[in-house]
Amino acid sequence: MHIPDGYLSPKTCGVLFAAMVPVWYLALRRVERTLDVERLPFLAFSAAFVFVMMMFNFPLPGGTTGHVAGGALAAIVLGPWAGVVAMSIALFLQAVLFGDGGVTAFGANSFNMAFVMSFTGYYVYRTLHRGRDGTRWLWAASFAAGYVSVNLAALAAAIELGLQPSIAQSTTGAPLYAPYPLSVTVPAVLVPHLLFFGPVEGVATALVVSFLARTNADLLYRPAEAAPRPMWAVVVVMALLTPLGLLASGTAWGEWSVDELQLITGFIPEGMARLGGWWDGLMPGYTVSGMGPSLSYIVSAFIGSAAVVAGIYLVGKVWHR
Amino acid sequence: MAQVRLPEWLNGTKGPARTTGLMRPRRGFLEKNIEGVSFLVREMVAPRVRSPHKGLLQSIDQRARVGGTLLLVLSGAFIEEVGPLAGLLVLTLVLALLSSVSFSALFKRVLPALILAAVVAVPLFFDLIGGQASDGGTAGVEVLGYRVVFTVERLGTAGLLMTRVAAMVTPVAVLLLSTRESDLFKGLQGLPVPSFFVTALFMTFRYVFVLLKVVEDTSLSRRARTIDPSRLGDAQRWFASRAGLLVERSLRSSREVAMAMSSRGFTGRIRTLKPNGLKARDYLWIGFVSFVFFISIGL
DSSP states (O other): OOOOTTSSOHHHHHHHHHHHHHHHHHHHHHHHHHHGGGHHHHHHHHHHHHHHHHHSEEEOGGGOEEEOOOHHHHHHHHOHHHHHHHHHHHHHHHHHHSOOSOSTTHHHHIIIIIIIHHHHHHHHHHHHHTTOOSHHHHHHHHHHHHHHHHHHHHHHHHHHHHHHHHHOBOTTSOBSSSOOOHHHHHHHHHHHIIIIIHHHHHHHHHHHHHHHHHHOGGGSOOOSSSOOOHHHHHHHHHHHHGGGGGGOOSOOTTOOOHHHHHHHHSSOOHHHHHHTTSOOOSSGGGOOTTSOHHHHHHHHHHHHHHHHHHHHHHHHHHHHO | OOOOOOOHHHHOOSSOOOOGGGGOOOOOHHHHHHHHHHHHHHHHHHHHHTOOSOSTGGGSOHHHHHHHHHHHHHHHHHOOSHHHHHHHHHHHHHHHHHTTOOHHHHHHHHHHHHHHHHHHHGGGGBTTOGGGGGGOOOOOEEETTEEEOOOHHHHHHHHHHHHHHHHHHHHHHHHHHHSOHHHHHHHHHHSSSOHHHHHHHHHHHHHHHHHHHHHHHHHHHHHHTOSOTTOHHHHHHHHHHHHHHHHHHHHHHHHHHHHHHHHTTOOSOOOOOOOOOOOHHHHHHHHHHHHHHHHHHTO
16 A cells, blocks of 8 residues: 555645644644643654564465455554654654555654554444443444455555546656546455455454553553544535546436436426526536546545535534534 | 483484474564564664775765765755756766775665665556556556556666666765764764754664564564464564563653763753864865756656
């Protein structure tokens, strides 16, 4: 899942690096606030732990092995913010000193493995484990955290790679960076993760968390602040899954335009003929002017989500008055 | 004085004497994996410990060296044609030659990235991907039931990807093979990277070896008392317990280090020595790589 140099365009690298800057800032501030003078060796040892965990393979049936990314595990043990910092340090070290993952793709790799993995892993774990005791629930929650987080991180990497042909092309239309479109990268990256790497990550996370809970439960991170809000995790996960829509072709059933209905049924109902198409919306057909179709689809999905959240927030404020 | 009674098998004269070598437990994949990872990490660090002292890059200030390498990598990202990318690669190889970097060590470092790029590029030639078939090639060779088409466009795309990867990975490899870790971290401190982050990075680098040693030791102790290492459940439980041990050891060690740092007057503020000013040759180097970078944006 470490994207090397040469696969992502400078635009993509720049955008994802810029997206990570506030995350790193907030993460360092949070870690600084909670750890004070201990933060430096704690972070260094946490990052070293993540680094070592990422290097070792995990035994699987049939004599095969799998490699653990460790984002969910780091977040469950250290908390999501410290997990982001530890994973970022480990990824930087891997990129700069060991050539594992690109230097220019550091922002993208951090976004996928430090940010997406830590937060989704942590909140899936918290949501499933909250208020439920027992080793089975702990096992299930940590397995789900590992499984879901590694698949979402893989999906993010697949989307970044799959957007390249539409973002950067030569004058002849040939791709300049990663050459395959989303319809190829998403299944190519996601299927092995859903079937193989996801279960490996889940089992490894569950085994380590169960062991820690059994032997020294104090080592598992417990948030001091308010209880987590699982709904936010669901919203974030749903938003991250939006680009899956790019794999679909044609119009959704029953959402035909007037012209499509004419083709399918041979006539247009009178009311539809009168009212259909009088308002095309702010972004008709999920397109944003100046952007390619794939990118504008994702951007419009995020704008829509943000508008819904803002609307609900405002209604909530008015309601409370 | 009491007579020492030797066991019968020691008194026997037939056959070879029993040694611990005959009773050596088999190594499971976990032990092999741990040994392999430790070897890999040490092997990757070793060339820099032995890195040549004299050479072009070694004579340049660490900050300029690291910054310049980053600009070379960025140049590779901006170039859009195979020719200029190959030129950048040749330039990097010349730098490696002038810095006394071993070409075999350089090749070993770049090879994994090239293999990955080749694996990614191969499906371009198979008619599996509808989006890539815009070149209209109808002729092709049948391989395992799939049509393999070689066209100028497909070869160009694959060549561009592989050359770009080589051109972007090689400068970093040359930097790593010509620079010691301490110089590398000093170089990073000169860049707009928070000193807190660089110090944490340096400490992490050291602690990786501490934790690897812990894993190696526990692996050795397991090997010493295991006869049959092949059972999957045991291996998985051992993996989980070692990972748990690493968490515990990491947190305990971090507390000990923090106390040691506090007792030596560390208050959370990182103070570093003021670096020396850049020399004429450093400015020359920065000017040269900046020129390469700006030229590359238009290529």
